[in-house]
Amino acid sequence: MTMKSPDGADRGEVDRMNEEKDKTVILLQGSMLALNVAAVILISTFIYYTTEKIIYRYDARSFLDGVTAIPKNPENVMHTCIIAAVFLIVSFLFRQIVKKYQLMICSMLFDLVLCFMVIYTLNFNYNGLLLFLFATMISLVKGGKVKVALVALAIGGYVLADYELLSIYMPLYHLNSYIQYYPASTQQIFYGVFNILISLNVVLFIIYCVYVINAQRGTIEQINELYHEIQTANEQLQEYASMTEKMTQTKERNRLAREIHDTLGHTLTGIATGLDACLALIDISPEQTKKQLKLLSDVSREGIKDVRRSVNELRPDALERLSLDAAIRKMIIDMSQASDVKIYFSTEEKHLKFDEDEENAIYRVIQESITNAVRHGKAGKIWITLKRQNDMILLSIKDNGIGAKEIKSGFGTKHIKERIEMLHGTVSFDGSDGFTVTAEIPIRWGENYD
Secondary structure (H helix, E strand, C coil), X not given: CCCCCHHHHHHHHHHHHHHHHHHHHHHHHHHHHHHHHHHHHHHHHHHHHHHHHHHHCCCHHHHHHCCCCCCCCHHHHHHHHHHHHHHHHHHHHHHHHCCCHHHHHHHHHHHHHHHHHHHHHCCCCCCCHHXXXXXXXXXXXXXXXXXXXXXXXXXXXXXXXXHHHHCCCCCCCCHHHHHCCCCHHHHHHHHHHHHHHHHHHHHHHHHHHHHHHHHCCCXXXXXXXXXXXXXXXXXHHHHHHXXXXXXXXXXXXXXXXXXXXXXXXXXXXXXXXXXXXXXXXXXXXXXXXXXXXXXXXXXXXXXXXXXXHHHHHCCCHHHHHCCHHHHHHHHHHHXXXXXXXXXXXXXXXXXXXXXXXXXXXXXXXXXXXXXXXXXXXXXXXXXXXXXXXCCEEEEEEEECCCCCCCCCCCHHHHHHHHHHHHCCCEEEEECCCCEEEEEEEECCCCCCCC
């Protein structure tokens, strides 16, 4: 029987542990590669599919109005990304088979070119592939000037390949533009999937870095280098974690759409109704027609100011200059003069002073209800009542128009409902006798409210 020396046993155990570590490193690298390949193919395919959908639905004009740039050929973008992803996989497998250091370095340089090509093709909307390059360099390059140069190149590329930075200097298309083409509920799903892919990639990279640090703790220099790389990854993780906040931007965009719709709809309805009155008066009383046209001119100018103000600050211009009560009464006077509709406003509250979001909602609900009553209901009279009940504001807008047997969720009623629900209130519609909007809004009454 032969006895194995202690040194031989230790060496064998070390070799076995090193093999296990190498397998774990390869497994983590493969996981990062698979995740990045999936993300690249998913993004490029999503852009291509959405473009085809826009073309099929004849929505190209409206889509182009809202973007600064588009890919020249989305199909080529998808094909380029898929081919590059396949080559990345082949290159990764090549390194596992061919263990010659020089060939592995060449393969990694090839990966570097492929990654930057994909990032450029996607207009810097996704740069997570560079984390995969970091991971490869950390384990493959064994110190020296080559490692410093490659890591510096990768880090510099990761910092510079940032969409928000580059979009300042060149026209780039943004993935968000394509996501925003879909309904809000679908947008949230897409943002969620996109953010999960980014977060998983960063988490995998951190796990990989921690593992490599523990596996290669031979020198203080190596530990320090890896520590700085992890710090960079942590900073990027914090940066990407903030991207989840973009999901809330979908609601903000919807709010902007409501502001513009309410402002334009209200102004244009008043102008259209006033012009109809001018057509009826022009032969009978030219002087009265001139007065009416002067009123319409004033209303249109106020509307333009309100639109600009709404776009800039998402708050009606009237509420910036006046109290809520005065702003409502001014809106009523302007609409009454422009459209010949009699509008009555009554409230028992002496001081209508609430938080900005509450005042915006009340003002816009009244504005939209008046617009709908004049435009769709052909109303001649409108009654607006606002009163307090406990901690609630009860708002009622009733007209004597044609009403509606079946109330459909149109753009106006939908936004009225959304505004009220944002304040955790409720709203109901009744079209049996004219049309009535009834809203209950919980108010955060201030301490100094009388």
